[in-house]
Amino acid sequence: MGLFLSTIINKIDKKGRVSVPASFRVTLGSQGYQGVILFRSYKYPALEGCGLQYMERLSGSVDQLDLFSQTQDDFAATLFADSMQIAFDGEGRILLPESLISFVSLEDQVAFVGRGATFQIWNPEKFKAHQEKARERLASHSQTLKLQAGNCGPRGGDDVS
Amino acid sequence: MGLFLSTIINKIDKKGRVSVPASFRVTLGSQGYQGVILFRSYKYPALEGCGLQYMERLSGSVDQLDLFSQTQDDFAATLFADSMQIAFDGEGRILLPESLISFVSLEDQVAFVGRGATFQIWNPEKFKAHQEKARERLASHSQTLKLQAGNCGPRGGDDVS
DNA sequence: CTTATTATGGGATATCATGGGATAAGATGG
DNA sequence: CCATCTTATCCCATGATATCCCATAATAAG
Numbered sequence: 001m002g003l004f005l006s007t008i009i010n011k012i013d014k015k016g017r018v019s020v021p022a023s024f025r026v027t028l029g030s031q032g033y034q035g036v037i038l039f040r041s042y043k044y045p046a047l048e049g050c051g052l053q054y055m056e057r058l059s060g061s062v063d064q065l066d067l068f069s070q071t072q073d074d075f076a077a078t079l080f081a082d083s084m085q086i087a088f089d090g091e092g093r094i095l096l097p098e099s100l101i102s103f104v105s106l107e108d109q110v111a112f113v114g115r116g117a118t119f120q121i122w123n124p125e126k127f128k129a130h131q132e133k134a135r136e137r138l139a140s141h142s143q144t145l146k147l148q149a150g151n152c153g154p155r156g157g158d159d160v161s
Numbered sequence: 162m163g164l165f166l167s168t169i170i171n172k173i174d175k176k177g178r179v180s181v182p183a184s185f186r187v188t189l190g191s192q193g194y195q196g197v198i199l200f201r202s203y204k205y206p207a208l209e210g211c212g213l214q215y216m217e218r219l220s221g222s223v224d225q226l227d228l229f230s231q232t233q234d235d236f237a238a239t240l241f242a243d244s245m246q247i248a249f250d251g252e253g254r255i256l257l258p259e260s261l262i263s264f265v266s267l268e269d270q271v272a273f274v275g276r277g278a279t280f281q282i283w284n285p286e287k288f289k290a291h292q293e294k295a296r297e298r299l300a301s302h303s304q305t306l307k308l309q310a311g312n313c314g315p316r317g318g319d320d321v322s
Numbered sequence: 323c324t325t326a327t328t329a330t331g332g333g334a335t336a337t338c339a340t341g342g343g344a345t346a347a348g349a350t351g352g
Numbered sequence: 353c354c355a356t357c358t359t360a361t362c363c364c365a366t367g368a369t370a371t372c373c374c375a376t377a378a379t380a381a382g
Contacts, residue, residue, distance in 0.1 A: 022327075078299060081274045081275055082167075085184070183337080250361065252339080253339085
């Protein structure tokens, strides 16, 4: 499974269509579905995005929780209920529902923000401010990162809440 | 087998008919029956919904419980005795029995709530409140979900918080 | 510099959701 | 067994919008 890298800003038109960056489309398509899964972030004014395979893995994780347990119920009520599966059109665009456009305060541009195994969709101005804060935090704490061994690539640690 | 995702709100008419969302109809139909299985939730003022194939798997799980045990009796009394198999009409609608409408306190709108392998039917206002509580519970316990391994083989899952 | 790919924009068509009415089927009573 | 009533099923129409198709401009790659 490929990675979502870079931050790419595309336009959203009057109908709510936006081109998904070509590199993201390749990574998404390799997961078995020509489209995206989107849901509202719980932490930021942004959308969380991933491919179908990633969502199926999440689904498998929820299934491994005890059937009918409170935790399973709560994940289902938030994660699946909030997710939208949106297919690419012939030109590699998706149509964003008005509810998600409002949630993210999109105007005429959309920022696709790669996050390794997943990506986010932001209002570009808001993301800029968010990124500055992230840089400041890393700099002030001199944060480091352990490089994972092997050829599976970084899989975990992505924020979906 | 596809996933039930999103929350879609449709109208219920005077006859008790409601359109099953097109994406749900596709997922349900792929399970071998053009219709839904519905039964009353024992935890929430909602209906549990699934496809025929899922109900068959549930049946297989209950069959593995001890014959005549209290648990098996209880499951049988709730899952099977209470279940209704309702076919789509020509326009992709189902007719909800008055007993289920009352149980869920439906007025003029119905929320179809995707939950991965199954879905629920709620009164939209009640679901909104329920979803907020679920978010709060997940946030307050900092619940995490181990991402199920993909095709990297049987390694330990990674946290997604 | 040329070609290919990607992104953008507009319009037509198909699908979905909604609403109403006719007909058929099932239940009930005589 | 038949008649009647109720309601489930089927059929049709309409409006909204999602999907599809096409063209053009911009950018990336060779």
